[in-house]
Amino acid sequence: MRLIIKEDSAAVGLWAAKYVRNRINSFLEDNWDEARSAAGKTFNLGLPTGSTPLHMYKNLVQFCKEGSLSFKHVRTFNMDEYVGLPMNHAESYHTFMFENLFKHIDIDPNNVNILDGNADDLELECEQYEKRIRDAGGIDLFVGGIGADGHIAFNEPGSSLVSRTRVKSLATETIEANRRFFQESGVDVPKRALTVGVGTVMDASEVMILITGHHKALALHKAIEQGVNHMWTVSALQQHPGALFICDESSTDELRVGTAKYFKGLMEEHDKLIE
Ligand code: PGA
Numbered sequence: 124m125r126l127i128i129k130e131d132s133a134a135v136g137l138w139a140a141k142y143v144r145n146r147i148n149s150f151l152e153d154n155w156d157e158a159r160s161a162a163g164k165t166f167n168l169g170l171p172t173g174s175t176p177l178h179m180y181k182n183l184v185q186f187c188k189e190g191s192l193s194f195k196h197v198r199t200f201n202m203d204e205y206v207g208l209p210m211n212h213a214e215s216y217h218t219f220m221f222e223n224l225f226k227h228i229d230i231d232p233n234n235v236n237i238l239d240g241n242a243d244d245l246e247l248e249c250e251q252y253e254k255r256i257r258d259a260g261g262i263d264l265f266v267g268g269i270g271a272d273g274h275i276a277f278n279e280p281g282s283s284l285v286s287r288t289r290v291k292s293l294a295t296e297t298i299e300a301n302r303r304f305f306q307e308s309g310v311d312v313p314k315r316a317l318t319v320g321v322g323t324v325m326d327a328s329e330v331m332i333l334i335t336g337h338h339k340a341l342a343l344h345k346a347i348e349q350g351v352n353h354m355w356t357v358s359a360l361q362q363h364p365g366a367l368f369i370c371d372e373s374s375t376d377e378l379r380v381g382t383a384k385y386f387k388g389l390m391e392e393h394d395k396l397i398e
Contacts, residue, residue: 124347124360124361124363124366124367124368125366125367125368125386125389125393126347126368126370126382126386127367127368127369127370127386127390127393128370128371128372128375128383128386128387128390129369129370129371129372130371130372131335131371131372132175132178132335132336132371133178134371135175135178135179135333135334135335135369135370135371136176136177136178136179136180136181136182136333137178137179137182138369138397139176139178139179139182139266139331139333139369140178140179140180140181140182140183140186141182141397142331142367142369142396142397143168143179143183143264143266143331144183144186144191144192145396145397145398146166146263146264146329147166147168147192147193147194147196147197148191148192150166150196150263151166151196160196164196164260165196165197165198165234165259166196166197166198166263166264167197167198167199167200167256167259167260167261167262167263167264168197168198168199168200168262168263168264168265168266169199169200169201169202169262169264169265169266169267169319169324169327170199170200170201170202170220170224170266171201171202171266171267171268171276171333172201172202172203172216172219172220173268175268175333175334175335176266176268176333177223179266179333180223180224181223183224183228184224184227184228187227187228187229188227193229194228194229194230194234195229195230195231197230197234198234198235198236198259199230199234199235199236200236200252200255200256200259200262200319201216201220201236201237201238202265202267202276202277202318202319202324203216203238203276203277203316203317203318203319204216204217204237204238204239204240204316204317205240205313205315205316206240206241206245206290206313206315206316206317207240207241207313207315208240208241208310208313209241210239210241212308212310213308214301214304214305214308214310215240216237217237220235220237236252236255236256238252238288238317238318239317240313240316240317245290245317246289246290248317249287249288249289249290249317250288252288252317252319253287253288253323256323256326261326261327261328262326262327262328263327263328263329264327264328264329264330264331265324265327265329265330265331266330266331266332266333267324267330267331267332267333267357268332268333268334269332269334269339269342269343269346269357270296270297270300270342271296271300271338271339271341271342272294272296272297272342272355273342273345273346273354273355273356273357273358274294274297274356274357275321275324275332275356275357275359275360276318276319276320276324277291277293277297277316277317277318278291278318278320278321278356279291279292279293279294279297279356280294280353280354280355280356281353281354282320282321282353282356283320283321283322283353284321284322284325284351284353284356284359285320285321285322285325286320286321286322286323287319287320287322287323288317288318288319288320288323289317289318289320290315290316290317291315291316291317291318292314292315293313293314293315293316298312298313298314301313321356321359324359324360325359325360325362325363327365328365329365329366329367330360330363330365330366330367331367331368331369332346332357332360332366332367332368332369333369333370334368334369334370334371334374335370335371335373335374336371336373336374337373337374337376339374340373340374340375340376340377340378341377342355342357343368343370343374343375343377343378344377344378345357345358346358346360346361346368347361347368347378347382348378348379348382
C-alpha cells in the first residue's frame, strides 16, 4: 500500500488527477497500436461521485483542455447509482458525472458505464454490469472515495468483502448524510442503491482512494492501521497488491505519528509516480 499525504483537498485532487493522467498516457504509449485500437481496447477507469473527487475532476477537465490528456481510448465504470431516482434528477450520479466530467471531455458516450437504478430487473442490471466489466478486460484503475463509516462505493458496514455488484439498502447514517441534497427537490432521499461490490473493486489492477477531512480520520485509521474487517469495508484493500490512498493532513488526525512520518518520508519516491 502507498499512502500519499498532501496539505489539503485541492492538493489531493491535483495529485490524483496527475496520477490518472499518467496511467492513461502510459497505457497509450505502452499498448497503443492500430490492431488494438481496431479491437476497441481501452484503458478502463472506475470512478466515484461525491464531494471528495471534485478537485480531481476539475483538474482532469483542465488537462483535456490543455491537450495533455485525452479520454478517447478510456472506458469508464461508475461505482454506484441510486435506485428509483430519475436519471436526469439533479442528484443522480448520472447527472453528477455528466456535469462534472463527461460533458467537458472527449470521451465517447458509448464508453461511459453507469448502473441503471431504474432498470426493470435490478438484479439482472447488476449481473450485466459485472459482465460488461469482464468483457472490457477488467478495470485498470478504480478511483474511489470513502464514507466516514469506512464504506467503499455503497458497501456499508457489514458488507461481504467478496461482494459483487448488487442492490444495497443504505445505512441510516448514509441516508441522513444524503438528506440535505434532496430537501428541496420534492423527491424523498433514496434508501437503496446499486453498487459495485468490494470484490468488484478488489479485482481492479490498481485502486486509488481519496480521503479528505477530519470526519474521515477514524475511517482512515481503521482502513490502514487495524485489521481487515467487514465493518470498515475499505480495510479490504490491505489485501490488494496495488492500493494507493491519497489523503489530506486533517484526515490523518487519527493515525499514529509514526505512520504519517513513515509515509511522508517516502513522498519524494511517490512523487515520481506523477512526473
Ligand atoms: P463524499 O462521499 O466524497 O461526499 O464525502 C464519499 C462517500 O460517501 O463514499
